[in-house]
Each structure stands twice: as structure tokens, then as C-alpha cells.
Amino acid sequence: MSGPSDFQPSNPALQWIERRLPIMGLVHSSFVVYPTPRNLNYWWTFGAILSFMLGMQILTGVILAMHYTPHADLAFKSVELIVRDVNYGWLLRNMHACGASMFFFAVYVHMLRGLYYGSYKEPREVLWILGVIIYLLMMATGFMGYVLPWGQMSFWGATVITNLFSAIPYFGESIVTLLWGGYSVGNPTLNRFFSLHYLLPFVIAGVVVLHVWALHVAGQNNPDGVEPKTEKDTVPFTPHATIKDGFGVACFLLLYAWFIFYMPNYLGDADNYIPANPGVTPPHIVPEWYYLPFYAILRSIPNKLAGVIGMFSAIIVLVFLPWLDSAKTRSSKYRPLAKQFFWIFVAVCILLGYLGAQPPEGIYVIAGRVLTVCYFAYFLIVLPLLSRIETPRPVPNSISEAILAKSGKAAASIAVALVAASALFLGSLQDARAEEGGPKPPANKWSFAGPFGTYDRAALQRGLKVYKEVCSNCHGLSYIAFRNLAEAGGPGYSVAQAAAFASDYKIKDGPNDQGDMFERAGRPADYFPSPFPNEQAARAANGGAAPPDLSLITKARSYGRGFPWFIFDFFTQYQEQGPDYVSAVLQGFEDKVPEGVTIPEGSYYNKYFPGHAIKMPKPLSDGQVTYDDGSPATVAQYAKDVTTFLMWTAEPHMEARKRLGFQVFIFLIIFAFLMYFTKKKVWADSH
Amino acid sequence: MTTASSADHPTRRDFLFVATGAAAAVGGAAALWPFISQMNPDASTIAAGAPIEVDLSPVAEGQDIKVFWRGKPIYISHRTKKQIDEARAVPVASLPDPQPDDARVKAGHEQWLVVIGICTHLGCIPIAHEGNYDGFFCPCHGSQYDSSGRIRQGPAPANLPVPPYNFVSDTKIQIG
Numbered sequence: 001m002s003g004p005s006d007f008q009p010s011n012p013a014l015q016w017i018e019r020r021l022p023i024m025g026l027v028h029s030s031f032v033v034y035p036t037p038r039n040l041n042y043w044w045t046f047g048a049i050l051s052f053m054l055g056m057q058i059l060t061g062v063i064l065a066m067h068y069t070p071h072a073d074l075a076f077k078s079v080e081l082i083v084r085d086v087n088y089g090w091l092l093r094n095m096h097a098c099g100a101s102m103f104f105f106a107v108y109v110h111m112l113r114g115l116y117y118g119s120y121k122e123p124r125e126v127l128w129i130l131g132v133i134i135y136l137l138m139m140a141t142g143f144m145g146y147v148l149p150w151g152q153m154s155f156w157g158a159t160v161i162t163n164l165f166s167a168i169p170y171f172g173e174s175i176v177t178l179l180w181g182g183y184s185v186g187n188p189t190l191n192r193f194f195s196l197h198y199l200l201p202f203v204i205a206g207v208v209v210l211h212v213w214a215l216h217v218a219g220q221n222n223p224d225g226v227e228p229k230t231e232k233d234t235v236p237f238t239p240h241a242t243i244k245d246g247f248g249v250a251c252f253l254l255l256y257a258w259f260i261f262y263m264p265n266y267l268g269d270a271d272n273y274i275p276a277n278p279g280v281t282p283p284h285i286v287p288e289w290y291y292l293p294f295y296a297i298l299r300s301i302p303n304k305l306a307g308v309i310g311m312f313s314a315i316i317v318l319v320f321l322p323w324l325d326s327a328k329t330r331s332s333k334y335r336p337l338a339k340q341f342f343w344i345f346v347a348v349c350i351l352l353g354y355l356g357a358q359p360p361e362g363i364y365v366i367a368g369r370v371l372t373v374c375y376f377a378y379f380l381i382v383l384p385l386l387s388r389i390e391t392p393r394p395v396p397n398s399i400s401e402a403i404l405a406k407s408g409k410a411a412a413s414i415a416v417a418l419v420a421a422s423a424l425f426l427g428s429l430q431d432a433r434a435e436e437g438g439p440k441p442p443a444n445k446w447s448f449a450g451p452f453g454t455y456d457r458a459a460l461q462r463g464l465k466v467y468k469e470v471c472s473n474c475h476g477l478s479y480i481a482f483r484n485l486a487e488a489g490g491p492g493y494s495v496a497q498a499a500a501f502a503s504d505y506k507i508k509d510g511p512n513d514q515g516d517m518f519e520r521a522g523r524p525a526d527y528f529p530s531p532f533p534n535e536q537a538a539r540a541a542n543g544g545a546a547p548p549d550l551s552l553i554t555k556a557r558s559y560g561r562g563f564p565w566f567i568f569d570f571f572t573q574y575q576e577q578g579p580d581y582v583s584a585v586l587q588g589f590e591d592k593v594p595e596g597v598t599i600p601e602g603s604y605y606n607k608y609f610p611g612h613a614i615k616m617p618k619p620l621s622d623g624q625v626t627y628d629d630g631s632p633a634t635v636a637q638y639a640k641d642v643t644t645f646l647m648w649t650a651e652p653h654m655e656a657r658k659r660l661g662f663q664v665f666i667f668l669i670i671f672a673f674l675m676y677f678t679k680k681k682v683w684a685d686s687h
Numbered sequence: 688m689t690t691a692s693s694a695d696h697p698t699r700r701d702f703l704f705v706a707t708g709a710a711a712a713v714g715g716a717a718a719l720w721p722f723i724s725q726m727n728p729d730a731s732t733i734a735a736g737a738p739i740e741v742d743l744s745p746v747a748e749g750q751d752i753k754v755f756w757r758g759k760p761i762y763i764s765h766r767t768k769k770q771i772d773e774a775r776a777v778p779v780a781s782l783p784d785p786q787p788d789d790a791r792v793k794a795g796h797e798q799w800l801v802v803i804g805i806c807t808h809l810g811c812i813p814i815a816h817e818g819n820y821d822g823f824f825c826p827c828h829g830s831q832y833d834s835s836g837r838i839r840q841g842p843a844p845a846n847l848p849v850p851p852y853n854f855v856s857d858t859k860i861q862i863g
Binding site: 063066067081084085086087088089091092481487523524525667670671674675677678 | 735
């Protein structure tokens with residue numbers, strides 16, 4: 001990648017290969033002796049982090065594809081089976097899902113780094129444009145991957161985004177039909193998205209190779225934006241950059257593991273735990289946090305076609321950046337005005353992200369329009385203007401000179417980094433259902449909350465009893481098999497007890513040799529039977545509202561936490577919106593409808609249910625279920641127990657997740673320290 | 688270089704490098720485990736491999752039935768007296784894979800032969816009641832098994848394996 005190498009292996013066999021294919025020389029010249037500027041700061045480590053994340057996503061993705069079924073009827077269930085039954089499937093799935101967020105977080109830091117230090121300027125324009133292409137491919141890949149679990153948000157996200165193309169004049173409808181492979185989003189769409197989601201990461205990897213090639217031709221930019229002039233300005237890539245990047249990756253792994261093991265659903269949307277339903281749209285369709293700024297731009301423009309053009313332009317404008325900003329000085333370090341506008345631009349992006357998660361009404365619309373104008377103004381007005389009027393500070397003559405003049409600005413940049421990092425999580429999902437839902441559910445004390453949370457076995461067993469005697473009359477529990485009752489981290493029954501519990505149930509089986517269906521006693525491998533043979537029967541028996549399956553209910557229900565709570569939640573690991581909501585709804589029934597509220601015939605008033613009119617009559621009353629362990633037979637206790645049980649059905653491996661997480665954290669902290677001191681040693685002679 | 692490292696004078700730098708390298712190796716190896724372990728059968732597959740019960744009462748003498756257990760075809764033959772006698776008359780030492788017939792059936796239930804119907808050569812399914820030995824014939828490469836499921840001729844190296852099973856009653860077996 002950087003000219004002919006003088007690398008000569010000593011082993012004759014390797015020499016034989018090297019004469020015919022100088023691949024070791026290529027690696028040696030690109031990643032060992034390659035001269036890297038000596039003044040790079042930690043913003044430059046995100047390139048390595050991105051390579052690592054791409055590898056991680058491809059590795060976990062290929063493995064998930066071994067267990068996933070790309071069919072509209074089976075996809076959702078196959079994802080649940082991965083999480084529940086495959087060895088470490090929950091871990092691999094969390095790695096992949098959180099990995100997508102981490103990948104985008106890293107790419108945004110990487111892009112803003114390039115923006116701030118002028119990495120797009122001559123002679124690095126092609127390098128920059130290749131980067132924009134990678135980003136576009138990432139967005140396409142991320143979007144298609146999000147469709148695969150075939151939950152509500154997958155399905156409606158696919159519907160909304162593919163419908164964007166219908167804005168194209170004259171050809172729009174035909175293009176959308178072509179994308180769908182049908183009359184609407186359906187199985188053909190899912191199938192092709194799976195194929196492309198598998199393919200595109202390898203295309204990304206290919207363009208990354210070109211990106212790195214272009215980088216090694218032009219050489220790396222650096223914080224001072226002056227090209228290396230002498231030997232003194234650079235250090236060999238290995239060990240200096242490798243160990244520094246290794247330390248960077250180790251620190252990044254801490255953040256990544258925080259999400260994988262403790263906040264796996266923090267960045268996701270509860271709606272995606274509801275299987276796709278073409279007949280019901282979620283109240284708020286929100287993309288994942290990393291697309292929110294563009295979603296906000298799309299919604300700000302009141303014309304369909306213009307909105308689509310605006311959204312795509314927001315990305316395409318980056319291609320023209322090298323020519324829009326014609327300032328000779330590369331680094332904003334020496335451009336006082338550009339530096340200020342850069343941070344304003346970062347704030348604009350974060351605020352756009354916040355707006356993208358809000359409902360498009362009132363002040364949010366106006367703010368969205370103002371910020372959209374600001375976003376484009378930065379590229380089309382501010383940067384071109386600044387390049388003509390700004391007087392930059394003098395740049396140092398060389399990198400080594402800049403290092404000698406270095407003052408203690410590290411603390412400031414670390415502070416900025418932390419602020420930027422935490423602010424980026426502003427995009428975490430806020431569904432505005434709380435506004436419709438009235439009072440927020442009260443927070444309970446759950447045994448399973450927090451980093452060391454475990455399930456209360458007695459509560460699980462009581463909750464199972466409540467489910468069996470009350471809930472199971474209308475609600476299924478299709479993802480739970482009787483054998484699960486005897487598994488580690490569950491209610492703690494023995495295998496024999498689970499088998500005995502199963503044999504109380506009548507399971508429909510067949511056809512037998514005569515071709516007839518028959519009933520038999522349940523076995524541990526059977527799943528809890530549903531009270532109704534099909535959804536239509538459930539609907540007909542319950543006043544038109546089908547009682548949802550309860551397996552995932554505590555993950556599929558949530559309420560908006562609102563600003564600034566969701567930022568605190570990241571640190572406190574509050575993940576109990578679902579259980580708090582479920583137990584609140586069970587206790588939120590009121591016989592008397594409040595003054596001035598009318599609810600439809602055949603529905604019941606519930607304080608916490610969104611819209612307050614619920615089709616389910618009050619399910620629990622005091623003394624209804626007999627507890628044999630002396631626990632109070634009250635609605636509050638029933639609600640708590642059954643919610644605990646339903647939390648376990650939603651995530652049977654939660655205890656394993658938190659236990660492994662703790663071990664991983666201990667290791668990573670030790671490892672990060674070791675890497676830090678090793679890095680210090682390696683760099684000791686170079687400063 | 689501030690400290691010259693050498694083999695006989697390990698320095699602090701050497702120790703740090705070795706410790707970091709060791710931690711990376713241990714972490715990498717541990718991280719590899721889930722990626723390999725996921726390929727093993729998952730919990731639902733294991734649960735689906737539970738024992739099955741087969742009712743033998745409808746199976747007439749001389750008839751063979753095929754049932755599936757853990758994805759494998761299991762042949763259950765109701766052997767005739769002729770078949771049993773043939774199987775018992777063969778000198779065991781002359782067989783490619785020596786095994787007496789009574790070691791392959793349950794005492795008191797000699798008329799029932801239960802074997803996994805997968806040819807021990809390359810995994811094809813032999814056809815029951817075919818071949819020169821009143822047993823099984825595998826059409827893929829011509830392996831022939833006798834009425835005890837033992838290999839008699841052809842490329843297969845071993846007898847048809849007998850799955851774990853037991854008689855729940857005289858007319859019912861549990862496989863697995």
C-alpha cells in the first residue's frame with residue numbers, strides 16, 4: 001500500500017512465497033514500518049476501533065445467520081430461539097445488536113474527527129469520499145439488519161423507509177414495488193433484505209481496504225494539520241500505533257460490554273419485541289438513535305419529495321466538503337472561528353437527534369426546521385465563508401516543533417470527549433406514549449434490577465401459579481417450554497417437577513398413523529399451550545382485542561422516561577420500565593371512571609393503560625389465588641409476583657448475563673490497565 | 688531504549704509485556720469459547736431428542752417398521768423363526784464384525800430386532816428384507832446385512848448399531 005517494501009523474510013520457505021506474492025512485505029510496510037505521525041491524539045484511535053467493530057459485526061452476524069430463519073412466519077421466533085436455546089445465543093445476539101450502535105457511535109466520532117482536523121482536505125479527498133461511501137453502505141446495512149427480527153418496528157421501519165422512494169416522480173411507485181417484491185412489505189422483502197444484509201458488510205470491508213489504501217498513499221493527517229517533514233515527525237506504526245490502538249480498543253470494549261451485559265435493550269425500542277403486525281402501526285415510528293438526525297431533517301420539510309431529497313442531501317453534502325471548505329489551514333486547532341462553529345454544528349446534530357425521537361408536533365416542528373437550516377448552513381454558508389474571511393493562527397513548522405510547544409490541553413479534550421460521548425446517547429429512544437398514558441408507573445423495588453440482580457425464586461413460583469390460575473385463561477406463553485421451569489436461573493424446579501407439571505397439560509399432537517389429531521399429556525419439551533386455537537378465536541372471545549402472548553410482555557411494554565432521566569438511566573442501569581408498567585396496569589383498574597372521562601362500551605378504566613380504556617376486565621382481586629408460603633394474598637403481591645415471573649419468561653438467561661458481565665468487566669479493567677502501562681513503556685522513548 | 692532487555696536479566700518492561708500478552712491471550716481464548724459452543728445442539732434440539740415409545744402390537748411377524756428418533760431411522764423387525772435361526776447359526780468368528788445375535792436383541796424378546804437403519808459405510812439408508820442374508824441391503828455401495836443387522840458383505844466396516852431401548856411391556860418399547 002505504500003510502495004515496494006524491502007522486507008525479506010529469513011525463512012527460505014517464506015522467501016519462496018514472498019518472491020511470488022509479496023504479501024508479507026505488504027503487511028510489513030503497511031502496518032509495521034509505516035511511518036505514523038507522532039502527535040496523534042486518541043481521536044485517531046477510532047479508525048482501529050471501527051476495524052475491530054466491523055470484524056466483530058461480521059463474525060457475530062455470520063454466526064447468528066447459522067441460527068436465523070429469514071421467513072416472515074418464522075423470523076421473530078427464530079430470533080427468540082437464538083436468545084433462549086442456542087448456547088450463548090443471548091450473548092451473540094446482544095453483541096450484534098449493541099455492536100451496531102457501537103459501530104455507529106465510533107463512526108460518528110471518526111467523521112467528526114475528520115471534520116475538525118480537516119482530514120478531507122487536499123490530498124485526502126478520495127480518502128474522504130470513500131469514507132462517505134462506507135457510511136452510506138453502513139446505513140443501508142444497519143437499516144436492513146433492523147428489519148430482520150421482524151418485530152413491529154422492523155416491519156414499519158421497512159415500510160416507511162421503502163416508501164421514501166415513492167417520492168421519486170413518475171417512477172416512484174414502480175421502484176417501491178421492485179424493492180418490496182410484492183404489493184407491500186412482506187416475506188419477499190424480508191428474504192432479500194437478509195441476503196443483502198449478509199452481503200453488504202463484505203462490500204464495506206472491501207471499501208475499507210480502499211479507504212486504508214488511500215490513507216497510506218496520502219499519509220495520515222494529524223492534530224496540527226502539518227505534513228510530516230523529517231524522521232523526527234513520525235514513529236513506526238508497530239509497536240507505537242498498534243499498542244496505542246490496542247489500549248483504545250480495550251477502553252472501548254468497556255463501553256461495549258456495559259451495553260451487552262447490563263443495558264442490552266437501552267438503545268432498542270420495546271415495540272420490536274412485538275411480532276410484526278401489518279394491521280397495526282405503532283403510535284410512534286422511530287428509527288434507531290443513529291439515524292435520528294436524518295429522520296428529523298426528513299420530517300422537517302413539509303413536502304414529501306423535498307423531505308427525501310433533504311435527508312439524502314444531508315449525507316451527500318459531505319462528498320463536496322473538500323471543495324466547500326477551501327481554507328488552507330487544515331486543523332481547527334488553528335482556526336478560532338471554525339472551531340466555534342464546529343462545536344455549534346455538533347450541538348445542532350445532537351439536537352436534531354433529540355427532535356427525531358420526539359413526536360412531530362408544536363415547537364418540535366419549528367425547532368426541527370430551524371436546526372435543519374443550521375445543518376445545511378454549516379456546510380453551504382459557514383465553511384465557504386470562513387475559508388474566505390477567517391484569519392487562522394500560525395501553524396507550527398513541523399510536528400516535532402508542535403510537540404515541544406504542547407501545553408496541558410489534554411484534560412480539556414478529555415472533558416470534551418466525555419461530554420460528547422454522553423451527549424451522543426441523547427438519541428436513545430423516547431417514545432411519547434407517556435403523554436397519552438397519563439401518570440407514570442411507580443418504580444418498584446425488583447430483585448432482578450441492577451448489575452447483581454437475580455430472580456426471587458419464591459416469587460417466580462408464585463408468579464407461575466398466578467399465571468396458571470388467572471392469566472392463562474386468555475393469554476398464551478408460547479415461547480416457554482415446560483423444560484425451562486427446571487433450567488438454571490429459573491423458578492428452580494427439578495427436572496422431575498417440571499415433567500410432572502407438564503403432564504397436567506393436554507397437548508394437541510398428530511397426525512397419528514390413522515391421520516387423526518389427538519391429545520396427549522404434556523412433556524418437558526412441549527411449550528405452554530395457548531388458550532385459543534388461533535388469533536381470530538382469541539379476538540372473538542375477547543370483545544375484538546386479542547390478548548397478547550405474555551412471553552415477552554415485560555420487554556415489549558415501556559413508557560417514555562423523558563429528558564434527563566434517560567441519561568441517568570445509562571449510569572444507574574435502570575431497565576425496569578417494562579416490569580414497572582406491567583405491574584402498574586395490573587393494579588391500575590378503577591371501578592369508577594373519573595369525572596369528564598368517557599370510555600367506549602365494553603372497555604374498562606385503567607389509570608396506567610395508554611388511553612385509559614382497556615379491553616381486559618380487572619384480572620386480579622384480593623384472595624383470588626391461594627399462596628401456600630404465607631405471602632399476602634393481595635392484588636399488589638399478585639402483580640409483583642406475576643410480573644417477576646413474566647420478566648423471567650422474557651429473559652430466562654438474565655442471571656447468566658449479569659454474572660458473565662461481572663467477570664468480563666473485572667477482566668477488561670485489569671486488561672485496560674495492563675495495556676495502558678505497556679503503551680506508556682512503548683512510547684517512553686518517543687516523547 | 689532505556690532498558691536493554693535480555694534473557695538472563697528480565698526487566699520490568701519484559702514482565703509487563705509478558706503479562707499484557709498473557710492477559711490478551713487468555714481473554715482471546717475465553718472470548719473464543721461462545722463462538723465455538725454455539726455450534727453445539729441447542730436446548731430445543733436436545734429436548735426434542737427425548738426418548739420415544741413405540742407400540743409393537745400392530746407389527747406382524749415378518750414385518751419391518753421404520754420409526755424416527757433423533758432424526759435417525761430406526762428399523763424394528765418382527766423376525767420370523769427362520770430369520771432368528773439363520774442369525775444364530777452363523778459362526779460368530781467368521782463375521783467381519785463379530786457379535787453374537789443374542790447380544791443384539793433383548794433376552795425373551797428374540798423376535799424383535801431394533802437397529803439404527805444407517806449404513807455404517809457412508810450413512811445411506813439400507814432397505815429392509817433385501818439382499819442375500821434375509822436382512823438389509825444398502826443400494827448405495829452394495830453392503831449387505833443379515834437378519835441380525837450384522838455386516839456380511841460389501842464395504843461397510845461394522846454392524847448396524849443397536850440404539851438404547853428397553854421393553855416397557857411385552858408390546859411396547861421405549862427408545863432412548
